[in-house]
Each structure stands twice: as C-alpha cells, then as structure tokens.
Amino acid sequence: MIEPTRNPELWEFLGSLQQGDLLSGTVAAIEPFGVFVALDEGPPHPCFPGVGFLTLPELSWRRFDDASEVVQVGDHVTCEFLQFDTYNGEARLSLRATQPDPFQAFAEHVGVGRQLTGRVVLRLPFAVVVEIADGVEGPVHVSELAPDRPDPEADFTVGEEITVIITEIDRQRRTVSLSQRQATP
Structure with missing residues (x-):
C-alpha cells in the first residue's frame, strides 16, 4: 500500500479526479x-511506470489474447477515469469507455429470431461461444446445439463457421443467447 502522507501531491491529484473525466497519457x-499509463498531467507514480492503470477488460470491447493486440508501449491514449485506487495510489482507467459499444449498435439493428452465420471462438464443456458480429459473441448451450453435434468440445473447432438463431438479447447485461438447433440448415 502506498501511504498518502508520503505522496501528498499524488493523493491530491487523484482525489481531484471525477468519474468520467478524460485523461491522456502514454502507454508506459x-x-x-x-x-x-504515464499520464500527461499530474505527478509521476513513486513505484509504478505510470499513475494510470487499465485492467485487461477495460482495454477493448473485443476479444483479444494479449494486451499488445490493443495497445503498444509508447502509444498515446485517451481514457475515461473510473476510480481512484487508494491501495495502489493510481487512477483506474478505461480505454473501451471512449469507444462505441459494438453490442449496443448490434442490438439496435438485430432482433430475436434472426438467423446469422458466426465463427466459433471458444469451446467449453457446456457450450460453444460464437462471434456473430465484430465484437459481439454469444453462447450456444449444449441443449441448443444441433442434434448431430451434441459435444461442444469434440464436435466443433475454433474458427469454424456455424449458423445460429438469436433466442435472447439482454442489452443491459450485454448478452445474447443463441441456438444452432433452431437454425435452418
């Protein structure tokens, strides 16, 4: 834990920030x-490479395997301030909050009952996860798989395209449920 009494300038800076403020800096x-992220304004961090910090989920709305697929050291970024992490003495940031949410745009134009072709991105014991639009994924539960392909881990390959029907869209939770069983071949 970083002691506030040892870093009064840092604490004053972080304490002055409001949720939603836009902060710019360089990926350190x-x-x-x-x-x-080394912020353009404010004091440096006494221990970390930057006062700003992005958790992996706050980097992008889209699936990625490594943070370097989204940002590189030296990139200049503008992020939304989420909160003051008083334990680490840093600004928690979100890069994805500054970008349009692909799920909301998708949900606005596509409804339940729509048949789509998507790409399998993940196989689990209980479902396959299918990307049905850029940045939009949903599970096909084992009960909704085609009768001739009942095992998500054995009967599907990552990258394979399959046809699905949208059975549910929850805009608030940002989830979509899919069925392969109900899709017409």
Whole structure:
C-alpha cells in the first residue's frame, strides 16, 4: 500500500479526479495483468511506470489474447477515469469507455429470431461461444446445439463457421443467447 502522507501531491491529484473525466497519457508498460499509463498531467507514480492503470477488460470491447493486440508501449491514449485506487495510489482507467459499444449498435439493428452465420471462438464443456458480429459473441448451450453435434468440445473447432438463431438479447447485461438447433440448415 502506498501511504498518502508520503505522496501528498499524488493523493491530491487523484482525489481531484471525477468519474468520467478524460485523461491522456502514454502507454508506459504492458504486463500480463494490465497496462500502465504515464499520464500527461499530474505527478509521476513513486513505484509504478505510470499513475494510470487499465485492467485487461477495460482495454477493448473485443476479444483479444494479449494486451499488445490493443495497445503498444509508447502509444498515446485517451481514457475515461473510473476510480481512484487508494491501495495502489493510481487512477483506474478505461480505454473501451471512449469507444462505441459494438453490442449496443448490434442490438439496435438485430432482433430475436434472426438467423446469422458466426465463427466459433471458444469451446467449453457446456457450450460453444460464437462471434456473430465484430465484437459481439454469444453462447450456444449444449441443449441448443444441433442434434448431430451434441459435444461442444469434440464436435466443433475454433474458427469454424456455424449458423445460429438469436433466442435472447439482454442489452443491459450485454448478452445474447443463441441456438444452432433452431437454425435452418
């Protein structure tokens, strides 16, 4: 824990920020657990490469395997301030909050009952996850798989295209449910 009494300038700066403020800075380090951002304004961090920090889910609306697919060290970014992390003495940021949510745009134009072709992106014991639009994925539960392909892990390959029907869209939770069983071949 970083002591506020040892870093009064940092605490004053972070305490002055409001949720939703836009902060700019340079990507200083990419770690397996997140990305440090050296902010253009405010004091430097006494321990970390930057005062700003992006957790992996806050980098992008889209699926990625490594943070370096989204940002590179040296990139200049503008992020939304989420909260003051008083334990680490850093500004928690969101890059994805500054970008349009592809799910909301999708849900506005596509409804339940629509048949789509999507790409399998993940196989689980209980479902396959299918990308049905750029940045929009949904599960096909084992009960909704085609009768001739009942095993998500054995009967499907990542990258394979399958036809599905949208059975539910929840805009608030940003989820979509899919059925292969109900889709016409």
